[in-house]
Amino acid sequence: MQMRGMVEVKAEFDAEQPVIEAIRAGDRFAFDEFVRRHGSWVRGVVFSVLGNRDRLDDVCQQVWTSVWEQVSRLKDSARWRPWLYSLARNAAVDAGRSQTRRRKLARAIADSPGNITGVASHGPDVQAAERKSMVFDAVQGLPPLYREPFVLRHLAGWSYQQISEVMGLPLDTVETRLVRARRMLRSALEGKV
Amino acid sequence: MSDMLDRIELLITRRLDGVLTDEESLELDRALIRSPEYRRMFEVSERIDMLCADALAEQVGHSAAGSAVVLTMAVRTKRGWGGRRAWWLMPAGAAACVGWMMWAGAMNVRSGSGGDGLVQSDRSRNGVELAAGSDRGETKDTARSVMGADRLRNGGGVRQAGMGIPSMSRMRDSNVYGIVGGEDRIFLIEVDRIRTLQRSPALASAVPVRHEL
Numbered sequence: 001m002q003m004r005g006m007v008e009v010k011a012e013f014d015a016e017q018p019v020i021e022a023i024r025a026g027d028r029f030a031f032d033e034f035v036r037r038h039g040s041w042v043r044g045v046v047f048s049v050l051g052n053r054d055r056l057d058d059v060c061q062q063v064w065t066s067v068w069e070q071v072s073r074l075k076d077s078a079r080w081r082p083w084l085y086s087l088a089r090n091a092a093v094d095a096g097r098s099q100t101r102r103r104k105l106a107r108a109i110a111d112s113p114g115n116i117t118g119v120a121s122h123g124p125d126v127q128a129a130e131r132k133s134m135v136f137d138a139v140q141g142l143p144p145l146y147r148e149p150f151v152l153r154h155l156a157g158w159s160y161q162q163i164s165e166v167m168g169l170p171l172d173t174v175e176t177r178l179v180r181a182r183r184m185l186r187s188a189l190e191g192k193v
Numbered sequence: 194m195s196d197m198l199d200r201i202e203l204l205i206t207r208r209l210d211g212v213l214t215d216e217e218s219l220e221l222d223r224a225l226i227r228s229p230e231y232r233r234m235f236e237v238s239e240r241i242d243m244l245c246a247d248a249l250a251e252q253v254g255h256s257a258a259g260s261a262v263v264l265t266m267a268v269r270t271k272r273g274w275g276g277r278r279a280w281w282l283m284p285a286g287a288a289a290c291v292g293w294m295m296w297a298g299a300m301n302v303r304s305g306s307g308g309d310g311l312v313q314s315d316r317s318r319n320g321v322e323l324a325a326g327s328d329r330g331e332t333k334d335t336a337r338s339v340m341g342a343d344r345l346r347n348g349g350g351v352r353q354a355g356m357g358i359p360s361m362s363r364m365r366d367s368n369v370y371g372i373v374g375g376e377d378r379i380f381l382i383e384v385d386r387i388r389t390l391q392r393s394p395a396l397a398s399a400v401p402v403r404h405e406l
Binding site: 039040043044047053056131132133135136139150151153154155159160175178179182183185186189190193 | 202203205206207209210212234237238240241242244245246247248249250251252253254255
């Protein structure tokens with residue numbers, strides 16, 4: 001049966017473009033859905049630049065506020081992903097600059113003798129939690145150059161192509177950074193997890 | 194040797210990211226068979242990858258605040274609520290919360306014929322929410338009720354129903370649908386307009402039902 005007025009959807013159709021248009025028109029439901037779909041990787045971008053979770057929620061709120069306020073400036077809705085990535089990254093960079101001293105203090109606390117690894121655990125759940133914490137700390141410890149593509153790959157599940165597109169890097173460079181990120185993590189975690 | 198190690202590292206990364214060609218896969222397998230060191234490297238990398246994905250998803254992936262808060266925050270500009278007195282936003286937000294709560298305790302909907310065949314919404318799926326095979330029966334849709342039937346009987350108000358068309362202009366006009374469910378029940382359905390845009394191929398040929406109330 002055919003539906004009157006139905007528009008055939010082409011395979012290359014980007015489902016987000018109508019959503020962007022709807023947000024431009026002030027559609028709050030569309031905005032809510034957009035946040036629901038992309039909130040996770042935006043958080044990943046912010047985290048990968050900040051290197052910690054201290055202000056993650058605050059910065060992400062700023063990002064979404066910026067999306068709402070600035071969506072009219074996005075001339076080509078097909079380029080929404082790099083645009084959103086830029087917003088997220090810039091917000092994180094600004095937050096990082098203003099919070100440098102606080103971040104150093106947070107690291108000092110995280111590395112304090114109070115956070116001892118290798119202490120006998122009380123059970124498998126505690127061991128698993130310690131392991132996760134160790135792994136997460138190792139990811140935080142990656143240089144931002146390698147942390148960004150690594151987080152996008154592992155949190156957002158992006159392909160090399162998508163990472164290359166938003167970060168403005170050649171595919172080979174994305175791959176090389178992932179190789180090096182994994183090398184550093186192996187070096188930090190081998191024998192401990 | 195260092196070149197070989199670099200090569201194996203690269204192949205391991207490609208395997209973990211699922212971008213290995215068949216030839217590269219064969220090359221890596223041979224290397225892993227020959228060398229316990231490379232095998233260990235691969236196993237450690239694979240394990241760390243899994244742990245990283247879990248740790249990131251848990252520690253970074255989700256906000257405790259939720260998207261509702263984001264939306265409320267996002268409409269406030271530096272000038273304050275869009276630069277005008279949008280005082281109605283707060284009570285509207287509260288009404289939306291009440292609507293959600295009513296939805297959570299809304300009457301059961303089930304698939305079937307007779308006009309009350311509505312399937313509970315599954316937000317994890319994309320596809321047409323209102324796809325009907327025929328007139329008022331066999332509404333095999335995935336939508337959620339936003340108001341109880343009592344309100345409707347008491348004149349809660351139902352907007353003219355529309356069709357699920359992947360067109361934003363239409364969806365903007367009529368995102369609330371009334372489906373007559375039997376003699377004494379009317380379901381008000383709020384269609385998730387975003388999912389309607391992403392029409393699943395399986396439902397692409399369905400005919401929407403138009404009900405005017």
